Amino acid sequence: MAVLTIRNVDEEIKTSLRVRAARRGVSMEEEARRILRDVLAPADAQALLGQRLLNRFSGLAREDFTPPGRQAPRPPPAWDDGP
Numbered sequence: 001m002a003v004l005t006i007r008n009v010d011e012e013i014k015t016s017l018r019v020r021a022a023r024r025g026v027s028m029e030e031e032a033r034r035i036l037r038d039v040l041a042p043a044d045a046q047a048l049l050g051q052r053l054l055n056r057f058s059g060l061a062r063e064d065f066t067p068p069g070r071q072a073p074r075p076p077p078a079w080d081d082g083p
Contacts, residue, residue: 021031026062
């Protein structure tokens, strides 16, 4: 792994990164790595969202699952122009 040093970061940016990391329960370094990974991920990796979701939730699928039936939408309200 490479080491990256960033100098001359505004105090406001550093504080925002620290708060964001704390909210997620990770270190500032890990949060910076996540931000860089998300922003710089190849476009084709982002395009495979459906495949990533399928991979993530494939272990939860059951063969006997039946999706609930759909219902016809209710009729729209009748808007009168007045009496």
